[in-house]
Amino acid sequence: MADIQIPEIKERIEIPNIKTGATADYKCYPASEAHMTKLGFPSKLVDNWKEKLIEKMAELLKKYRSLQVYLDICVKCGSCTDKCHYYLGTADPNNMPVARQELMRKIYRKYFTPTGKLLGKLVNAEELTEDTLKEWYTYFHQCSQCRRCSVFCPYGIDTAEISMAARELMDAIGMGQKYSNEIIAKVEETGNNLGIPGPALRSTLDFLEEDVKDTTGVDVKFPMDVVGAEVLLIAPSADFFSTPHVESLVGYAKVFHQAGISWTVSSYASEFANFGIFIGNYSHMQKIASRIREQALALKVKRIVVGECGHAWRVGYSFWNTLIGPFDFLDPKYPAPQHICELSYDLINRGALKLDKSANDEFTVTFHDSCNVARASRMGKKPGGQFEIPRALIKATCNKFVDMAEHTIKERTFCCGGGGGLLTDELMELRVKGAMPRVQALKEVIDSHNVNFLALICAICKAQFSKVLPYYKMPMEMVGGVHQLISKAIVLGAKE
Amino acid sequence: MGAALRVAGEALFFSSLFKGNKWTWIGGYAFHAAFLVVILRHLRYFLNPIPEPIALIQPLGIYAGLVLPATAAYLFIRRLIVDRTRYISSIVEDYVLLLLIISIALSGLLLKFVTRPDLINIKAYMLSLMLFRPTTIPLDPIFLIHLSLVLILLIYFPYSKLMHAGGIFFSPTRNQADNPREKRLIAPWAEIKEKQ
Numbered sequence: 001m002a003d004i005q006i007p008e009i010k011e012r013i014e015i016p017n018i019k020t021g022a023t024a025d026y027k028c029y030p031a032s033e034a035h036m037t038k039l040g041f042p043s044k045l046v047d048n049w050k051e052k053l054i055e056k057m058a059e060l061l062k063k064y065r066s067l068q069v070y071l072d073i074c075v076k077c078g079s080c081t082d083k084c085h086y087y088l089g090t091a092d093p094n095n096m097p098v099a100r101q102e103l104m105r106k107i108y109r110k111y112f113t114p115t116g117k118l119l120g121k122l123v124n125a126e127e128l129t130e131d132t133l134k135e136w137y138t139y140f141h142q143c144s145q146c147r148r149c150s151v152f153c154p155y156g157i158d159t160a161e162i163s164m165a166a167r168e169l170m171d172a173i174g175m176g177q178k179y180s181n182e183i184i185a186k187v188e189e190t191g192n193n194l195g196i197p198g199p200a201l202r203s204t205l206d207f208l209e210e211d212v213k214d215t216t217g218v219d220v221k222f223p224m225d226v227v228g229a230e231v232l233l234i235a236p237s238a239d240f241f242s243t244p245h246v247e248s249l250v251g252y253a254k255v256f257h258q259a260g261i262s263w264t265v266s267s268y269a270s271e272f273a274n275f276g277i278f279i280g281n282y283s284h285m286q287k288i289a290s291r292i293r294e295q296a297l298a299l300k301v302k303r304i305v306v307g308e309c310g311h312a313w314r315v316g317y318s319f320w321n322t323l324i325g326p327f328d329f330l331d332p333k334y335p336a337p338q339h340i341c342e343l344s345y346d347l348i349n350r351g352a353l354k355l356d357k358s359a360n361d362e363f364t365v366t367f368h369d370s371c372n373v374a375r376a377s378r379m380g381k382k383p384g385g386q387f388e389i390p391r392a393l394i395k396a397t398c399n400k401f402v403d404m405a406e407h408t409i410k411e412r413t414f415c416c417g418g419g420g421g422l423l424t425d426e427l428m429e430l431r432v433k434g435a436m437p438r439v440q441a442l443k444e445v446i447d448s449h450n451v452n453f454l455a456l457i458c459a460i461c462k463a464q465f466s467k468v469l470p471y472y473k474m475p476m477e478m479v480g481g482v483h484q485l486i487s488k489a490i491v492l493g494a495k496e
Numbered sequence: 497m498g499a500a501l502r503v504a505g506e507a508l509f510f511s512s513l514f515k516g517n518k519w520t521w522i523g524g525y526a527f528h529a530a531f532l533v534v535i536l537r538h539l540r541y542f543l544n545p546i547p548e549p550i551a552l553i554q555p556l557g558i559y560a561g562l563v564l565p566a567t568a569a570y571l572f573i574r575r576l577i578v579d580r581t582r583y584i585s586s587i588v589e590d591y592v593l594l595l596l597i598i599s600i601a602l603s604g605l606l607l608k609f610v611t612r613p614d615l616i617n618i619k620a621y622m623l624s625l626m627l628f629r630p631t632t633i634p635l636d637p638i639f640l641i642h643l644s645l646v647l648i649l650l651i652y653f654p655y656s657k658l659m660h661a662g663g664i665f666f667s668p669t670r671n672q673a674d675n676p677r678e679k680r681l682i683a684p685w686a687e688i689k690e691k692q
């Protein structure tokens with residue numbers, strides 16, 4: 001903890017003056033040759049990397065019209081320059097979204113546009129060199145793909161999309177990142193990011209069953225691999241093995257129990273997270289997701305419900321239908337996939353769950369909108385449901401709820417600082433500094449309303465805040481899930 | 497429907513820029529509005545007879561002609577003094593382009609308020625240009641400067657960031673409907689991949 005310079009939390013979020021090179025030496029570890037090979041990428045930097053990269057870039061420009069459009073239409077208006085939490089926290093100019101895009105755009109101009117070929121530096125076009133590559137590796141791994149910048153861009157330019165493409169390009173020439181690629185290799189092999197085998201999963205579930213029985217006296221089941229269950233639950237694997245994540249899993253189980261919905265997890269597809277999106281790779285996204293379709297068919301379920309996880313909800317909501325659909329074998333009465341928050345919300349609205357708000361009286365709760373839920377997906381039928389539904393759930397489970405400042409929530413929410421494949425220890429300094437804007441807003445409500453519970457619906461947010469809040473002298477125990485609150489408030493037992 | 501409204505909001509009101517930066521929005525919005533009115537005003541040199549709406553906006557066009565260089569200068573200075581925008585600006589694409597537009601506007605204002613060349617003659621020339629049968633060019637120096645600068649702008653236009661004009665209509669974050677669970681979208685290349 002000692003060697004990280006912790007940003008001072010001020011009265012409001014200040015826009016720093018640029019400090020060139022401030023984060024130039026924050027580097028994430030490169031992927032091992034073994035993992036690169038497993039994922040079908042060159043094991044190390046290929047000799048003709050320049051040609052390869054340009055060739056691959058031409059391919060991506062053709063494939064993704066978004067990439068081409070985003071590289072073309074920026075007008076350098078500057079609207080995005082002070083919107084990235086990493087810029088606000090580090091002042092490195094390359095963390096201004098437009099400057100991050102420029103790292104790719106200057107190469108794009110040089111090799112793909114007439115003015116760039118002709119006028120070179122005058123129009124910010126540059127030759128691809130080893131230095132560019134280093135910059136790419138550094139700064140495209142300092143983007144959490146949170147899309148906050150795109151909200152404020154008059155052209156809707158999505159820097160996340162550009163950093164995904166950049167990572168795809170780097171993988172293609174043998175320059176992968178350890179954290180994401182190792183996890184992708186693991187999930188493709190074992191069915192979850194942690195590499196946990198089925199028997200270990202079962203014993204964890206057994207333990208949870210006993211634990212809930214001990215504390216509540218009720219037999220809440222945690223079924224696994226049950227053929228013919230109504231619901232297949234796909235949760236981020238952290239929900240099985242990490243704190244505070246597991247408390248939300250207990251919440252899901254209690255909701256299913258109380259609503260009388262039969263459900264099961266799968267030991268073969270025990271992961272909702274899909275890091276394929278972080279490296280911009282369609283094939284790996286598809287491969288990771290395909291286990292879920294296979295299991296939904298094999299277990300003959302009628303619905304797929306997913307747990308609390310931000311980027312995975314983006315993949316599930318926005319891309320599953322494309323990647324592993326159509327879901328014509330599921331019950332058309334329910335959206336596929338359905339978010340656990342949508343499910344609980346419907347049950348509460350129908351009066352199917354009884355909640356005792358006073359069970360959470362020790363808490364004053366605030367809610368952090370996770371980027372990928374807030375800006376890359378939706379819940380429910382109406383626009384903005386992703387903001388309303390989790391808040392409605394929280395308000396149904398506790399008496400004291402307060403929102404953080406308006407410019408830091410909903411579509412303008414600040415990233416936790418650990419998304420997009422950056423939740424790795426070697427980037428701790430970046431993660432701490434990138435969390436500054438969110439922590440600032442949080443501190444405001446702690447000071448004004450004594451907030452002592454930060455409710456989340458994302459496995460990465462939960463892990464990141466648990467780790468980072470202590471740097472700011474805030475207790476990690478204040479971090480928890482929305483279904484953790486439901487778990488405490490839900491009244492189990494016979495219905496009236 | 498939602499998506500169409502979203503794009504319209506961006507194109508007509510610069511709604512995201514409004515969220516992002518009020519100072520740039522004020523300058524940028526006034527600049528673009530003035531530019532539009534000035535162009536409309538100039539249609540009278542190209543159309544015969546002059547359509548009524550174009551005739552009506554002529555006085556407004558003069559104000560726009562004053563607002564245009566003022567807002568362009570404002571944007572230029574803002575770009576230069578805010579360290580973040582200075583960092584991202586390029587010489588040709590940003591500064592030169594703005595200077596070009598300022599020069600066009602100023603030479604235009606000179607024509608209107610100072611030298612007052614023979615407009616009948618100029619209009620006759622413009623109409624002849626449009627028919628690709630140019631008559632002799634009017635030899636007013638300010639007019640010649642004004643016209644050449646405009647031509648430079650027009651030639652550079654398709655290669656420059658000015659092409660952003662239509663970009664918003666192609667931006668996927670703005671023009672796509674939010675319906676992925678209801679509708680299976682699959683790119684042509686992904687479809688090919690799937691069949692393999």
Ligand code: SF4
Binds near residue numbers: 095097144145146
């Ligand atoms: S997507 Fe998020 S992390 Fe990336 S540049 Fe934009 S604001 Fe920053």
Ligand code: SF4
Binds near residue numbers: 075157
């Ligand atoms: S807000 Fe959009 S158009 Fe403006 S500088 Fe940033 S990326 Fe470019």
